[in-house]
Amino acid sequence: MKSLQKCFLQIKKSKNIAIITHTVPDADALCSAVALKKIIRQNQSDNSQPKQIDIFVDAEDFGEKNTAIVKGIELNTKHCEQYDLAISVDCSSLSRMGKYSELFQSTENTINIDHHVTNENFAKNNIVLKTSSTCEGIYLLAKSQNAQMSDDVCKLIYSGIITDTNNLTQGTITINTHKVITDIIGRNINVEILNEFFFKNNTKNKAFLLKQALDSLTFMSGDRIAFMKLTKQDLAECNATFEDTLGIVNHGIEIKGVDISVLAIKQEDNSYYVSLRGKSNFNVAQIAKSMGGGGHETVAAFQYAGLLADMKDQLLKACKEELNNHPVEDIKNIFYNEEDEDN
Numbered sequence: 001m002k003s004l005q006k007c008f009l010q011i012k013k014s015k016n017i018a019i020i021t022h023t024v025p026d027a028d029a030l031c032s033a034v035a036l037k038k039i040i041r042q043n044q045s046d047n048s049q050p051k052q053i054d055i056f057v058d059a060e061d062f063g064e065k066n067t068a069i070v071k072g073i074e075l076n077t078k079h080c081e082q083y084d085l086a087i088s089v090d091c092s093s094l095s096r097m098g099k100y101s102e103l104f105q106s107t108e109n110t111i112n113i114d115h116h117v118t119n120e121n122f123a124k125n126n127i128v129l130k131t132s133s134t135c136e137g138i139y140l141l142a143k144s145q146n147a148q149m150s151d152d153v154c155k156l157i158y159s160g161i162i163t164d165t166n167n168l169t170q171g172t173i174t175i176n177t178h179k180v181i182t183d184i185i186g187r188n189i190n191v192e193i194l195n196e197f198f199f200k201n202n203t204k205n206k207a208f209l210l211k212q213a214l215d216s217l218t219f220m221s222g223d224r225i226a227f228m229k230l231t232k233q234d235l236a237e238c239n240a241t242f243e244d245t246l247g248i249v250n251h252g253i254e255i256k257g258v259d260i261s262v263l264a265i266k267q268e269d270n271s272y273y274v275s276l277r278g279k280s281n282f283n284v285a286q287i288a289k290s291m292g293g294g295g296h297e298t299v300a301a302f303q304y305a306g307l308l309a310d311m312k313d314q315l316l317k318a319c320k321e322e323l324n325n326h327p328v329e330d331i332k333n334i335f336y337n338e339e340d341e342d343n
């Protein structure tokens, strides 16, 4: 708690703040960066000089959804030579910030706000929370300080939560997650618009890309691992962007009997971006970590520079242990106990 108070104080007294999020940003990364900037701004006392708050994200191409999130927000412009404070959001390690890790490291005071179990506590002050998303964490932190949050901020928070949890179906969902959602819906914000924007708004290109991915679907380890891949040609043929690949890996985990779903996407530099999903109790974060990546228990990813076949071999070995730890279980009675049966 002491360190938390220190962080709030630091934010309060800093005149120049850099907020940095991760490369290949997702909605939670961008929403948490923008929400944090707005919360700090909205809670500055009237008589103090406005703070300079700049957001940095090592990315050039933004898809449609990400573009909407950062609309009207200036990105990647250094308005000061030296910042008083750098805050990373949604970054599990320094390297996740890409080229802006230097900016972070060269700032004297640093705060790391994140929710990845694999977080490396790389800042002076580390606030790593067991929340569904970084957005949920930021909301709870702000609430703990009785900070004001506009409806626009709440929309960003809500968006971070629903996208990081695949519409509340995966990840670290706690009673707090639902409390935050209840708070936000209670403010009369039309969340249906946000739900549709994120979940019923895929491009046609993405639908065709999904078709290609499903075409590549194979099964391994006694059908307990679903494996899909996308090549650079697939993306080019479908005129699809990286954003269009997000969520495709979920189709593998939706299959009965599949415990781990894998999607390998070949990048421009010929390395692979590999997304993992696990059924509950499968720690894919651990698997991703052993491959040089990280993430959450059931949602994780890593990058791999090398041949696909080699990556598959290594990954299979890493998965084997996790699969052996969890024997196949047949869940028969979810809704009733046989003993309680009342015919």
Ligand SMILES: [Mn+2]
Pocket (backbone or CB within 6 Å): 028, 029, 090, 115, 133, 134, 164
């Ligand atoms: Mn996140």
